[in-house]
Amino acid sequence: MSVQYFEGIGRRKQSIARVRIMAGSGRFIVNDKDAPAFFNRLGDLEAILAPMKAAGQDTKIYDITVVVNGGGVTGQTDSVQLGLARALVKMNPENVPAMRKGGFLTRDARVKERKKPGLKRARKAPTYTKR
DSSP states (O other), rough: OOOOOOEEEEEEEEEEEEEEEEEEEEEETTTTTTHHHHSTTTHHHHHHHHHHHEEEEEOGGGEEEEESSOOOHHHHHHHHHHHHHHHHHHHOOGGHHHHHTTSSOOOOOOOOOHHHHHHHHSOOOOOOOOO
16 A cells, blocks of 8 residues: 655755655654754744645644755755645645745755855955065
8 A cells, every 4th residue: 555645855055855745643754853853943843834834734634754964954944845835736736826925935046156266265365465
């Protein structure tokens, strides 16, 4: 017997999250850990579940499993949020206006700029000395 789920991929900076939503009892698992244990920074869990709230979905009737790797805490949080929004849209295409209004379907394209030769960082130049 196969379990039907809806999957969404979210990316932000170096983080990639694969989010799956299926009918269940309200479990939220991230990398085989409970979500509150994985995202323990204040406000992160609320930000991640914001697409569910925007869609008017109850988190108690769905199981959410996430596999996320790469990047830091903020990148992972934002990638899971995007993945969840995309999965909700796959589950019910009528969720698109609510997701767009909340800005949950827009991928944040900002990434770290590469270091250029002759500079110390991407843009920081060595101190100019006249003599």
